[in-house]
Amino acid sequence: MSVPAIESPRSNTTVTSAAPPASTERKGLSKKEIAADHPTWCPGCGDFSVLALYFKLIEKRKLWQEKITTVSGIGCSSRFPYFVQAYGAHYIHGRSLPFASGVSLSRPDLHVFVFGGDGDMFSIGGNHFNHVARKNIKLTCVVMDNWVYGLTKKQTSPTSPLGFKSKTDTWGAVDYPINPMKQAIAAGATFVARTTSTNPNHVMQMMEAAMDHDGFSFVECLSECVEFYEGAFDASNPRKGGAFNLVPSGHDVTDETAAYKLAGEPFPGYFGIFHKVNRPTKNAKEATLNASTREKFKGLKDWQILQKSFDRMK
Ligand SMILES: Cc1ncc(C[n+]2csc(CCOP(=O)(O)OP(=O)(O)O)c2C)c(N)n1
Numbered sequence: 537m538s539v540p541a542i543e544s545p546r547s548n549t550t551v552t553s554a555a556p557p558a559s560t561e562r563k564g565l566s567k568k569e570i571a572a573d574h575p576t577w578c579p580g581c582g583d584f585s586v587l588a589l590y591f592k593l594i595e596k597r598k599l600w601q602e603k604i605t606t607v608s609g610i611g612c613s614s615r616f617p618y619f620v621q622a623y624g625a626h627y628i629h630g631r632s633l634p635f636a637s638g639v640s641l642s643r644p645d646l647h648v649f650v651f652g653g654d655g656d657m658f659s660i661g662g663n664h665f666n667h668v669a670r671k672n673i674k675l676t677c678v679v680m681d682n683w684v685y686g687l688t689k690k691q692t693s694p695t696s697p698l699g700f701k702s703k704t705d706t707w708g709a710v711d712y713p714i715n716p717m718k719q720a721i722a723a724g725a726t727f728v729a730r731t732t733s734t735n736p737n738h739v740m741q742m743m744e745a746a747m748d749h750d751g752f753s754f755v756e757c758l759s760e761c762v763e764f765y766e767g768a769f770d771a772s773n774p775r776k777g778g779a780f781n782l783v784p785s786g787h788d789v790t791d792e793t794a795a796y797k798l799a800g801e802p803f804p805g806y807f808g809i810f811h812k813v814n815r816p817t818k819n820a821k822e823a824t825l826n827a828s829t830r831e832k833f834k835g836l837k838d839w840q841i842l843q844k845s846f847d848r849m850k
Pocket residue numbers: 610611612613614629652653654655656657660680682684685686687688693
C-alpha cells in the first residue's frame with residue numbers, strides 16, 4: 537500500500553507518514569476528549585467559564601492536540617493547562633510568555649495560547665509582557681483578571697483598585713493600579729480586547745478573533761474570584777444590576793489614541809476589540825532572516841554554518 541507524503545512543518549523537506557488517506561475526514565475533538573482532570577477551582581470561580589470556552593473553541597475550530605500548545609505560569613488561573621488534555625506547560629511564575637515565545641518562534645505551525653492571572657502577567661511577569669507585545673510574537677495571551685492574588689489567598693495584585701483590603705494592605709491598597717488594556721496598547725500589542733467570563737458568547741468571540749490575528753493578541757477577561765474578591769465585577773454584569781457596554785460601533789480599531797482613550801473609561805468601561813493593527817511578526821522576520829542566511833550558505837550543512845559563526849567570533 538502506498539503511504540501519502542506530507543510536508544514537514546519545520547522545513548521544505550517532504551516526509552512520509554502513516555496517516556490515513558486524505559479522504560478519511562478527521563473529526564474535531566469533543567469536549568470529553570479535550571478535558572483532562574476535573575478543575576480544582578472553587579465552585580463559582582470565573583475561571584471555569586474561560587476553560588469551558590477554550591474547549592468550545594478547540595471543538596469548533598478543529599484544533600487537534602498536535603496543533604495547539606497551552607502555556608501558563610503560576611496562580612489559580614495558571615492551573616489551566618492541567619485541565620486540558622493536550623500539549624502544554626504549567627511553567628514558572630511570571631515566565632509563561634518567554635516559554636511560549638520559544639514555542640511560537642520554533643513551531644510556527646502551532647496555535648500557542650497563554651493563560652494567566654493579573655499577578656502572573658503584570659507583577660512578576662510584567663517585563664516579559666511588554667517585550668512580547670512590542671516584538672509582536674504570534675501567540676494569544678488571555679489574562680483572567682480577578683484583581684487579586686487568588687492562589688496565595690488574597691494579596692493585593694497590580695490590578696487591585698485603590699482601597700482594596702487584603703492581607704498585604706490591611707488598611708486598603710494605596711498603590712495606583714495597572715490598567716491592563718492601557719499597558720497592552722502602550723507596549724505595542726497589535727490586538728487588544730476586553731471581555732468578561734460572565735458573558736460566554738462574548739468570550740468566545742474575543743478568543744476566536746484573537747486566535748485569528750497574525751501577531752501578539754491580548755485578551756483581558758474579567759474573572760471573579762468568589763473566594764477573595766466576591767462581587768468585584770458586579771457593575772459589569774447586567775444580571776447583577778450592572779452594565780455590559782460593547783465598544784461603540786464607530787470606534788476605529790486602528791487608532792491607537794482612540795483605543796487608549798477607551799481603555800481609560802471608568803469601570804465597567806467597554807467590552808470588545810479596542811485595538812487591532814497589522815505589523816510584521818517576529819516570527820515572519822526571523823523566518824526571512826533564516827531563509828536569507830540559508831541562501832547565503834547554500835550547500836553547507838547546519839554544523840558547518842555554526843562552525844563558521846564560531847570561527848568569526850575568534
Ligand atoms: C517566584 C515566585 N514568587 C511568588 C510565588 C507565589 N505566588 C504563586 S501564585 C502568585 C500570584 C497569583 O496571582 P494571579 O497571577 O493573579 O493568579 P490568580 O491566583 O489570582 O488566578 C504568587 C505571588 C511563586 N509561586 N513563585
